[in-house]
Amino acid sequence: MIQLNLIEELPFPSILVQTSYYLNYLNKAIDAHQIHSPFVFNLYVDLIQKRNNESIFQELISWFRLNSKNVFGPTFINRSCLRFIEKLAKRQEINQVQLIGFSTNEQNEPFILKASILAQHFYSNKTPFLKENQGLSSALLTEPLWGDSCQMAVINLSTVKGPIDQYLQSLIAHTNTIEVIILTNIYSSQRNKNIWFRITMCQAFPLSLDLFKMGILFTKIKLEKQHFTLKW
DSSP states (O other): OOOOOOOOOOOOOOHHHHHHHHHHHHHHOBOGGGOOOHHHHHHHIIIIISOOOOOSOHHHHHHHTTTOTTSSSSOOOOHHHHHHHHHHHHHTTOOEEEEESOBOSTTOOBOOEEEETTTTEEEEOOOOOBSOOOOTTTOOBOOOOOOSSOOEEEEEGGGOOSOHHHHHHHHHTTTTTOOEEEEEOTTSSHHHHHHHHHHHTOTTSSEEEEOSSEEEEESSOOSSSEEEEBOO
């Protein structure tokens, strides 16, 4: 069983603290020349070195109103992250993606969203995943209703305010279908930063990648436990 002690959440860090987080990330980050894993090297070349600003999900970008005040968490996800998720899903031949912990309408009602990469569209299954909508500061995630077809989950770490070990147990219980878990806001607070560090040490995720704007966990890669901090 995973044991990740949930620490008290601190206020959103100052610009100075955020800068120190980023400088520490840059100090650790490596590029293609320093990557010893063939899988990670190829992924880095395909998804990071090859710049492609095209996105098939223009509707999705508009739907989330990126960086608007109606979005869950300090920052939802910027265009570069969304494009990366798109390209990673297509590269891994993942069709069904669920976005969890994000508000998607004017009433700030949170739903699980699904995106179909192959069909190039997204839809909401209208399944609330919060016990009750008490506001952004006190929302608690319950066990997600994954369904049988979910292969990739994109989770706003700032909305996981319950025991993180229990939440991760629910994720790992679904690794028969889930191949990739992407966490956003991994450096948006000291709490999130500490949680992300503990997750990268977890043996249940054989490969973890730190891109600063988001963290990526692979559940089915047949490798010894590895973690990479990659320049992006």
